[in-house]
Amino acid sequence: MHNTLLTIITFIVVFGILVIVHEFGHFYFAKKSGILVREFSIGMGPKLIAFRKNHTSYTLRLLPVGGYVRMAGAQEDDGDALQAGVMVNIQLNENLVTRINASQKQTLFQGVPFQIVNFDLTDGLWLEGYENGDESALKRLNVDHDATIIEHDGTEVQIAPRDVQFQSAKLWQRALVNFAGPMNNFILAIVVFAIIGLMQTGGIPSNSTKIGTVMENSVAQKAGLQKGDEITKINGKVVKDWSALSTTLQSDPGKQVTLTYKHGTTTNTIKVTPKVITTQGQKVGQIGITAAVDKSIGGRLMYGLTGTWTMVTNIWHALANLFTGGFNLNKLGGPVAIFANTEQAAKMGLASTLFFMAFLSVNLGIVNLLPIPALDGGKLLLNVLEAIRRKPLPESAENAVQIAGFLFLILLMIAVTFNDVYRYFIK
Known part of the structure; x- marks a missing residue:
């Protein structure tokens, strides 16, 4: 039980950090480019916590399996919660709509019931419909550029005028x-x-091609390789770092290769056949050496x-x-x-x-x-x-x-x- 709980906590923390760091990259440069980030979400599914700051809604959602940055006008932006015929509540400031509530989960203080007939929250920025159920007078109300809309799940985000949409950036x-x-x-x-x-x-493994240890009874030891030797070529091709060295040896399991190496001031050439081992279901070659250590x-x-x-x-x-x-x-x-x-x-x-x-x-x-x-x-x-x-x-x-x-x-x-x-x- 203890190990399972530790695994779950570690998984959530590690995965959470990866998602936050990844999405923050999109978020930061979108903000710097003048693109409206409507929502920054950690997790998926039902909303748990939400708050708004600097035109962005920050949400924590139930399932810790991802996250997203919702930019105005991008594919991730699923549009506004409005459609013709729905009843919403609106807040007005000097005849300018500043908030639109399309959710049943929240109420607006001094909100005015408004039935939508038509709307444009992208270019014209207006709502058209009937106020307080009075269908005798069709009204058109202007909408503030920075107005917000409360969506069906209760998340409040800004509307997305065209000038702050993703495609409007260079x-x-x-x-x-x-x-x-x-x-x-x-x-x-x-x-x-x-x-x-x-x-x-x-210390940590050096990325040079100098050998740090030679394992007992390994292919390398039997071929005469020693600690401090520096491998310079494999099959005549220069290898400059340990990554290239290990990758080349691992890719030739059971196949003879020619190694050129420096031992002190002398340069020697030997032929070795990497031992075939199986790791994670894959066959790789190994000669039994580790990299030198840098302290x-x-x-x-x-x-x-x-x-x-x-x-x-x-x-x-x-x-x-x-x-x-x-x-x-x-x-x-x-x-x-x-x-x-x-x-x-x-x-x-x-x-x-x-x-x-x-x-x-x-x-x-x-x-x-x-x-x-x-x-x-x-x-x-x-x-x-x-x-x-x-x-x-x-x-x-x-x-x-x-x-x-x-x-x-x-x-x-x-x-x-x-x-x-x-x-x-x-x-």
């Missing part, structure tokens, strides 16, 4: 807003890896960059293998897999949990940059097409692309989730 600003979420995930990973580096008083403060801080870069290259190779090595759902993981791995990280302590957070953050950043519609990368691709065409895609075409991408992601997530449940709890 192209480079919209592209920056789309890129900012993944960018923040990479920044978070750098910070977390730097913290991990400082926590490791015994300096500067080196441990630099682990923020080197650790992130290593993680980026590893995840990128894993993504490439997803397609070149044959598609397999076991190579993917959804919320169930994340929860299962959170349990292992939480048991192993703070450093492991931080490492897992950094891994997820890099993962989230890379996956969101894939050119798949409905992801940030898909939106950036549309920005590139707009720059080439010098005009945006027709709204109908853009919506169709986004819907297709969204449906693809939903179907993929369902398949991955069922597969994860089978892997971790049934198999």
